[in-house]
Amino acid sequence: MGLFRKLREKFHDDWCSQCTAEMEPIRRQLYALPAMTVGHYAAHSEPEYYKKHLVPVEKKADIPTGMYACGITAYRCPQCGHRAVKLFVFLPVRGEEKGEQTLYFEQGEMDDFLWSTQGAEKVFPSGAPRDLDGKSVIQGPYYH
Amino acid sequence: MNTTEKIKKRNLLYMLVYNVFIPVGMLVLGTALGVALPEKVGLVLAIVSFGLAMAWWAFLGRKIYDGQKSKKIAQLEAEGFVPNHTFNADGCTVIVDQVHGQVALLFRGNPSKVYVRPASALTNVRVDDGRGGAGFLEGSSRVSFLFTVEGINVRVNTFTSNKRWRMDSDYILTGISKADLMVETLVDAGAQAAVR
Numbered sequence: 001m002g003l004f005r006k007l008r009e010k011f012h013d014d015w016c017s018q019c020t021a022e023m024e025p026i027r028r029q030l031y032a033l034p035a036m037t038v039g040h041y042a043a044h045s046e047p048e049y050y051k052k053h054l055v056p057v058e059k060k061a062d063i064p065t066g067m068y069a070c071g072i073t074a075y076r077c078p079q080c081g082h083r084a085v086k087l088f089v090f091l092p093v094r095g096e097e098k099g100e101q102t103l104y105f106e107q108g109e110m111d112d113f114l115w116s117t118q119g120a121e122k123v124f125p126s127g128a129p130r131d132l133d134g135k136s137v138i139q140g141p142y143y144h
Numbered sequence: 145m146n147t148t149e150k151i152k153k154r155n156l157l158y159m160l161v162y163n164v165f166i167p168v169g170m171l172v173l174g175t176a177l178g179v180a181l182p183e184k185v186g187l188v189l190a191i192v193s194f195g196l197a198m199a200w201w202a203f204l205g206r207k208i209y210d211g212q213k214s215k216k217i218a219q220l221e222a223e224g225f226v227p228n229h230t231f232n233a234d235g236c237t238v239i240v241d242q243v244h245g246q247v248a249l250l251f252r253g254n255p256s257k258v259y260v261r262p263a264s265a266l267t268n269v270r271v272d273d274g275r276g277g278a279g280f281l282e283g284s285s286r287v288s289f290l291f292t293v294e295g296i297n298v299r300v301n302t303f304t305s306n307k308r309w310r311m312d313s314d315y316i317l318t319g320i321s322k323a324d325l326m327v328e329t330l331v332d333a334g335a336q337a338a339v340r
Contacts, residue, residue, distance in 0.1 A: 017301055037325070038318060038321040038322050038325055039318075039322060041204050041334055065321070065324045066321050066322070066324065066325030066328075067326050091321055092316070093317040093318075093320050093321045093322060094324070096317055098314050098318060100319040101257070117283070136228065136229050136230070137229075137230040137231075137232065138230070138231045138232070138325075138326070140297070144336065
């Protein structure tokens with residue numbers, strides 16, 4: 001199942017998990033994830049975490065340097081009507097994307113967030129991101 | 145807080161003592177005791193001293209340096225410095241106080257001193273992504289941010305490797321992001337210092 005999911009993420013992220021038909025994207029939205037900055041990434045899979053921390057933005061350029069971002073795409077299958085939400089967490093770096101995690105929510109877990117105005121009023125401070133306690137320690141370099 | 149003394153990235157005496165005299169001294173002492181003491185005790189002591197010297201070179205020295213560094217940062221905080229951003233690199237630690245627009249520098253080659261300067265004293269702050277090679281060989285093995293303070297060039301590595309990585313690899317992108325963030329932070333702190 002894990003392998004199938006990974007292959008689907010890689011090659012057919014828009015396939016319906018019920019009937020394997022190609023799903024139609026019905027909504028796309030870019031979000032900033034101010035709670036996560038470079039060097040401090042921790043994987044989360046709970047929808048509640050993202051509902052609490054995502055801040056909608058218009059374009060990648062609005063996301064401060066070093067802050068993680070999240071692209072959400074809502075899909076609907078034209079054949080069986082199945083709906084799914086794909087959440088892709090990445091670090092925007094000079095126009096490139098360093099992918100971290102892709103999550104699929106197929107039970108409507110993100111619907112209340114995605115289709116409501118929740119989070120629309122959230123704003124994050126401009127300039128370099130700061131951790132919640134006002135202190136940030138970045139470790140580097142890595143040796144490989 | 146050392147705000148006036150000339151910045152020295154390396155203290156040669158410290159480096160000699162720390163990296164050469166202490167571990168070599170352990171080896172010599174162990175060997176001398178091994179020869180002087182009865183057979184079994186001497187052998188054990190020689191092995192222990194050899195192990196200690198290797199451990200010193202491998203990680204004990206680093207551990208002690210990290211301990212000293214933590215104490216220095218705590219001392220800075222007690223004196224009113226606010227460490228908003230700390231970047232720990234292999235040869236240098238850069239701590240940015242965005243409240244007061246100051247930067248503290250702690251060098252591994254001279255850990256007994258912490259140099260605190262207004263962030264506006266840092267010039268030529270930039271990122272070096274280490275891009276090299278052409279075509280499919282294009283890549284980097286080092287990403288760093290650099291600045292000049294009081295005529296001294298400081299390079300802080302955010303990523304190093306013994307091989308070349310593609311420019312879109314996760315390691316390089318992470319290194320660039322860290323370097324970009326630190327440069328932005330230093331420039332912001334410099335603007336803050338100029339206002340004060």
